[in-house]
Amino acid sequence: MKNSKPQLTIAVSGLNAIDSPGPGVAVIRALREAKAFDCRIIGLAYESLEPGIYMHDLIEKTYHIPYPSAGTDALMKRMAYINEKENIDVVIPNFDAELYSFIKLKPKFEQLGIYSFLPTMDQFESRQKINLPEFGKKYGINVPQSKAVYTPGEINKLEQEYGWPLVVKGKYYDAILAYNPEQAKSAYQKISAKWGLPIIVQEFVHGTEYNVTGLGDGNGNTIAAVPMRKQYITDKGKAWGGITITDPKALALTTHFLQRTQWRGAFELELMKDKEGRYFLLEINPRIPAWIYLAVGVGQNIPEALTKLALGIPTEAFTTYEAGKMFIRYAWDMIVDLKEFEQISTNGEL
Amino acid sequence: MKIKNNIAVSDNGFVFNPGSGESYTANQVGLDMLNMLRKGEKSAAIISFIAEKYEADPAVIEKDLNDFSETLKQYHLSQHEEL
Numbered sequence: 497m498k499n500s501k502p503q504l505t506i507a508v509s510g511l512n513a514i515d516s517p518g519p520g521v522a523v524i525r526a527l528r529e530a531k532a533f534d535c536r537i538i539g540l541a542y543e544s545l546e547p548g549i550y551m552h553d554l555i556e557k558t559y560h561i562p563y564p565s566a567g568t569d570a571l572m573k574r575m576a577y578i579n580e581k582e583n584i585d586v587v588i589p590n591f592d593a594e595l596y597s598f599i600k601l602k603p604k605f606e607q608l609g610i611y612s613f614l615p616t617m618d619q620f621e622s623r624q625k626i627n628l629p630e631f632g633k634k635y636g637i638n639v640p641q642s643k644a645v646y647t648p649g650e651i652n653k654l655e656q657e658y659g660w661p662l663v664v665k666g667k668y669y670d671a672i673l674a675y676n677p678e679q680a681k682s683a684y685q686k687i688s689a690k691w692g693l694p695i696i697v698q699e700f701v702h703g704t705e706y707n708v709t710g711l712g713d714g715n716g717n718t719i720a721a722v723p724m725r726k727q728y729i730t731d732k733g734k735a736w737g738g739i740t741i742t743d744p745k746a747l748a749l750t751t752h753f754l755q756r757t758q759w760r761g762a763f764e765l766e767l768m769k770d771k772e773g774r775y776f777l778l779e780i781n782p783r784i785p786a787w788i789y790l791a792v793g794v795g796q797n798i799p800e801a802l803t804k805l806a807l808g809i810p811t812e813a814f815t816t817y818e819a820g821k822m823f824i825r826y827a828w829d830m831i832v833d834l835k836e837f838e839q840i841s842t843n844g845e846l
Numbered sequence: 847m848k849i850k851n852n853i854a855v856s857d858n859g860f861v862f863n864p865g866s867g868e869s870y871t872a873n874q875v876g877l878d879m880l881n882m883l884r885k886g887e888k889s890a891a892i893i894s895f896i897a898e899k900y901e902a903d904p905a906v907i908e909k910d911l912n913d914f915s916e917t918l919k920q921y922h923l924s925q926h927e928e929l
């Protein structure tokens with residue numbers, strides 16, 4: 497019988513899988529299980545040791561791409577080269593730090609026939625950690641108090657307002673809980689050395705952390721939403737195990753977020769539920785999270801739906817998922833021939 | 847006390863709250879109490895059943911049931927809890 501499914505070429509980044517893993521490998525697993533299409537996967541990597549590069553059963557070919565700091569022209573040039581060889585249909589970038597470039601280059605990529613389904617630049621900017629208080633106010637969502645600071649001295653002033661502990665956050669990544677001024681200063685220096693300024697100092701909300709991943713169609717509609725409670729958390733605060741839950745309040749908050757912001761694309765909401773049962777929005781990650789395969793496992797293949805939306809294929813909203821399903825992450829040592837490492841390191845493709 | 851409808855309880859005493867993602871383990875006595883509470887049985891009936899099954903003093907069982915009910919409340923497993 498002839499296979500009538502379309503064959504798509506999809507480029508995916510975020511192939512690292514360290515203790516704070518990129519979502520790429522999980523996204524690719526989801527795409528491989530898509531019902532609406534078959535796919536060839538092109539990996540986009542920044543470093544030669546990203547494990548996804550060597551997972552040949554998941555990724556047909558991987559190319560190095562330039563770091564975001566190299567600018568959008570360098571990325572455009574590289575993507576044009578990759579596209580010439582691979583004829584990419586859809587690109588799914590998975591790192592916060594690269595999203596700005598991919599959103600900016602969206603019209604140029606489309607001229608090459610490469611489609612994506614990303615938040616608008618306004619949406620991307622408005623949910624930045626630095627803008628979160630304003631975001632909460634504008635859209636009527638509870639957020640913890642926070643402030644961007646440029647000197648360690650400013651933290652001392654916030655101590656009186658927020659009390660201890662305080663959450664010290666980098667503008668893109670990293671968060672450290674500080675219980676006294678010395679710890680706050682040390683966290684400030686550690687994070688600013690890595691991610692630059694400003695540093696965001698956030699009030700600590702006591703409670704239980706929940707996450708929701710989902711997909712908005714850009715018109716205020718919820719295409720997918722799956723809430724999860726972290727069960728096992730690494731020292732970086734990342735979920736190493738989690739379970740799907742059915743909390744109407746978390747889902748209502750997600751619907752409200754999508755309706756009010758008209759969010760376009762995948763997202764992850766990081767929520768804290770306090771003792772009174774109130775939800776506080778801690779962060780909005782404007783991309784697919786690393787635990788996305790749990791959503792697939794409970795019936796919502798978000799990467800597949802996102803790909804369809806990117807190509808303008810009508811996509812029905814998911815209305816159910818299975819609660820009480822867990823994911824447990826593990827590390828896996830691959831044996832790799834040095835020649836492969838040599839090839840990606842020297843030629844930038846494998 | 848009424849137990850929330852969505853609470854899942856397995857035959858071996860594994861209790862899962864799909865609203866919060868929390869799970870607990872009840873021993874056989876706890877499981878008996880929980881199952882009777884889920885059926886809407888009154889305290890007197892539960893105390894009498896447990897006292898007979900385990901050949902225990904009803905006054906002790908009454909105290910145990912009160913403690914157990916308090917624990918269920920603390921864990922947000924009872925129906926009047928909104929959290």
